[in-house]
Amino acid sequence: MLKLEQVYTDIGELHIIHNVSLNIQKGEFVTLLGSNGAGKTTLFRTIAGVLKPAFGTVEFNGIAIDKLPVHKIVDLGIVLCPQGRQLFPELSVKKNLVMGAFSLRGQKSKIKKNLDRVYEHFPILKERSNQLAGTFSGGEQQMLAIGRALMSEPSMLLLDEPSMGLAPLIVKQIADVISNINHEMDTTIFLSEQNANMALNITERGYVLESGKCVLEGLCKDLKNDENVKRAYIGA
Amino acid sequence: MELFLQQLFNGIMFGSTYAIVALGLTLVMGILHIPNFAHGHLYMLGGYITYFFITNLGFGYWYSLLLSMVILGFVGVVMERIVFRPLTGQPPINAFIAAIGALIFLESLALVIWGPQGMRIPNPHPQIIKMFGITMEAQRLLVVGGAAVLIVLLHLFLKKTTTGTTIEAVAQNREGAMLTGINVNRVSSMTFFISSATAAVAASFLSPIFILSPAMGAVLGMKAFIIVILGGMGSVPGAILGGYFLGLIEALGGGYISAEYKDVFAFGALILVLSIKPTGLFGKQEG
Numbered sequence: 001m002l003k004l005e006q007v008y009t010d011i012g013e014l015h016i017i018h019n020v021s022l023n024i025q026k027g028e029f030v031t032l033l034g035s036n037g038a039g040k041t042t043l044f045r046t047i048a049g050v051l052k053p054a055f056g057t058v059e060f061n062g063i064a065i066d067k068l069p070v071h072k073i074v075d076l077g078i079v080l081c082p083q084g085r086q087l088f089p090e091l092s093v094k095k096n097l098v099m100g101a102f103s104l105r106g107q108k109s110k111i112k113k114n115l116d117r118v119y120e121h122f123p124i125l126k127e128r129s130n131q132l133a134g135t136f137s138g139g140e141q142q143m144l145a146i147g148r149a150l151m152s153e154p155s156m157l158l159l160d161e162p163s164m165g166l167a168p169l170i171v172k173q174i175a176d177v178i179s180n181i182n183h184e185m186d187t188t189i190f191l192s193e194q195n196a197n198m199a200l201n202i203t204e205r206g207y208v209l210e211s212g213k214c215v216l217e218g219l220c221k222d223l224k225n226d227e228n229v230k231r232a233y234i235g236a
Numbered sequence: 237m238e239l240f241l242q243q244l245f246n247g248i249m250f251g252s253t254y255a256i257v258a259l260g261l262t263l264v265m266g267i268l269h270i271p272n273f274a275h276g277h278l279y280m281l282g283g284y285i286t287y288f289f290i291t292n293l294g295f296g297y298w299y300s301l302l303l304s305m306v307i308l309g310f311v312g313v314v315m316e317r318i319v320f321r322p323l324t325g326q327p328p329i330n331a332f333i334a335a336i337g338a339l340i341f342l343e344s345l346a347l348v349i350w351g352p353q354g355m356r357i358p359n360p361h362p363q364i365i366k367m368f369g370i371t372m373e374a375q376r377l378l379v380v381g382g383a384a385v386l387i388v389l390l391h392l393f394l395k396k397t398t399t400g401t402t403i404e405a406v407a408q409n410r411e412g413a414m415l416t417g418i419n420v421n422r423v424s425s426m427t428f429f430i431s432s433a434t435a436a437v438a439a440s441f442l443s444p445i446f447i448l449s450p451a452m453g454a455v456l457g458m459k460a461f462i463i464v465i466l467g468g469m470g471s472v473p474g475a476i477l478g479g480y481f482l483g484l485i486e487a488l489g490g491g492y493i494s495a496e497y498k499d500v501f502a503f504g505a506l507i508l509v510l511s512i513k514p515t516g517l518f519g520k521q522e523g
Contacts, residue, residue: 048415074417086412088405098398099405103417105398152417 001026001188002047002078002156007056007066009039009046016042017053018212024190026155029182031199031220032192033233034209040192041083043209044160047190048080049073060156075103077155083164085145089134093125096133096144100151111151118147121177139170146174150181156188157181163195171195175202196233200224208233242370243491244484249376251483252383256438257456258463258475259390260431266407266470267427268320270331274339275435276457278315280450281342282308282436283443284350287357297360301440305433312432313425321421339453346450354447361444379441386437387476390430394472403427407470462506468519478517481505 002024009017016039024030034040045051047058049070058066065073088096097118101111119126122143128136133144142162149157159178163171179202182189193199200206200220208216208229216226223229261275282304289300319338323330361374394400406413406423414420446452463482467474482502489501509517 050411050414069419070414071417071419074415079417080415082411082415086409086415088408088412090408091401091404095401099401099413099416099418102398102402148416 001028001061002190003057003059004047005057005059007043007046007053007058009042009051010054011042011051015054016212017046019056020209020212020214021056022207022214022217024156024188026188027182027186028205029179029189029203030191031203031206032190032209033194033196033199033206033223033229034192035194035232038209039212040209041160042212044080044082044158044190044192047158048078048082050080071103074152074154077153078158079149079152079154079156080158081145081149081160081162083160085141087133087141087144087148090132092130093133093136093144094129096148097125097151100148103152110153114151114153118150121150121180122147139166139174142166142170142174143177146177150187154187156190159189159191161192161194163193163198171198178202194233196229200234238369239491240488241368243487245370245372245376245380246491247484247487248480249379249483250487251480252380253438253442253479254459254463254483255476255479256383256386256434258460258467258479259387259472260434261460262464262467262470262472262475263403263407263427264431265464267403267424268331270328270335271461271464272320272431273332273335273457273461274315274342275431275460276455277339277342277453278308278312278432279435279439279456280346280448280453281311281439282432283357283439283448283452284346284355285436286440286443287350287355287448290357291355297357297440297444301437304436304440308436309429309433312428315432316424316428321424339457343450343453346453350448350450352450354449356447357440357443359444373445375441375444379445382437382441386434390434391472399426459502462502466506466509466516468516471516471518474516474518 004020004022007017007020008015020043032040032043042051046053049065049068053066057064060076060078063076065076088099097115098111101114104110124140125144125147133141136144146162162174175198178189178191181187191199191203200223203220205219206217206223207214257279261272264272285307286300286304289295289303290297315338319334320331323334359373359375361378363374365372365374365377394404402413402418402423405418406420410420459482463478464475466482467478482505485501485505486498490498
């Protein structure tokens with residue numbers, strides 16, 4: 001479904017991503033592990049089209065997307081739920097969600113259905129649908145960001161460190177919802193995390209990124225037992 | 237009392253025009269994150285386009301106003317495309333300089349085509365109306381009513397439609413807007429269209445009352461800029477209230493103290509507001 005081949009991405013003069021190749025099948029739940037500064041966010045921004053690779057190709061369902069503008073990539077079904085959430089702080093929760101369904105504009109019943117489904121996953125968003133997004137706590141903002149990303153019914157969801165800065169209880173809640181989305185809605189999910197414990201427990205397969213290079217890949221049960229992964233990301 | 241009411245009415249009339257011009261400026265500022273210094277010059281061009289249709293082609297007032305709106309809207313779209321869009325992602329000073337270049341171009345263009353002498357559009361509504369003991373031309377009343385209608389329509393568009401909400405979304409978080417599938421470039425074009433078209437309306441309203449000249453853009457642009465700072469950068473209610481506020485201060489100060497000092501009151505109010513509330517009347521705290 002998603003295929004990266006020898007992708008290199010630069011930001012200004014800095015070479016951030018070096019020769020990353022990966023392949024994700026439809027319906028899979030895959031994690032991208034890496035410490036701070038490993039290049040996870042840059043890689044995700046490259047897939048979503050915010051950054052353009054200096055070299056290499058990104059293909060989605062056989063279509064080259066590495067030169068497309070971001071909104072065209074969203075129309076094809078890849079949605080990035082970005083680090084830092086990038087919400088609209090002065091808009092209400094509901095308007096944030098409706099903006100998330102921008103690619104479905106005009107299809108009122110579909111938008112309504114998706115809105116109800118997001119409210120089902122995150123009841124707090126329904127309770128506070130008229131509150132301004134900027135007044136939310138970190139955990140609530142993260143829920144809203146995931147909800148907004150789901151509004152366009154993406155076939156592939158990129159989640160960039162959704163656990164960052166959140167209390168363990170909220171992380172658990174968000175992890176449950178993400179698993180649900182993958183299982184029940186058949187949404188392919190690519191999840192980047194520093195929190196390897198959480199990520200390896202809910203996903204099936206993983207890639208490990210170090211200094212912009214993909215150094216390891218495998219099934220989660222194998223990665224969990226890998227000495228390097230244990231030392232660097234689990235702390236056991 | 238009569239003087240007061242007369243000045244109050246004049247203030248509201250000036251304020252109406254200021255409010256719609258400042259509203260256009262503040263919308264574009266939300267998208268560009270820099271003031272479009274050429275906004276006043278777009279206003280000036282809008283006045284001349286209406287003048288052209290009425291005087292040279294003999295079209296009716298309202299038809300000319302509508303054409304002027306559409307044409308100036310597209311001038312705004314072209315300006316965004318060739319002056320500002322190529323500078324996205326570069327330091328803001330580049331866009332500042334480009335805006336100044338654009339305003340010099342527009343003013344020179346008007347000078348070449350229409351010359352430096354003032355011109356006037358024949359007043360389409362010269363009837364005199366007496367109300368509450370004051371006399372006014374119907375055209376002046378039209379400015380007040382027309383501006384109010386335009387403001388309400390724009391407000392409904394921004395708050396109640398999905399397309400309008402995309403303007404707010406892009407202003408609040410450009411990358412977040414991109415990631416929801418909004419075509420940010422198209423929203424920029426649309427914002428410039430709306431901003432320029434409303435400037436054309438303001439100019440067409442006022443040009444039967446005042447004289448058109450290539451230099452009038454600079455004065456109005458400066459005032460719109462004061463209003464936007466006064467009301468809080470990028471704030472829509474700030475621009476509207478700031479517009480009426482400035483119009484009233486100028487008219488009352490001019491009527492009671494001295495018309496010569498009109499601009500002193502405007503800038504004085506700006507200094508006063510900024511010293512008490514540096515983010516402007518409706519401005520949000522930075523950060």
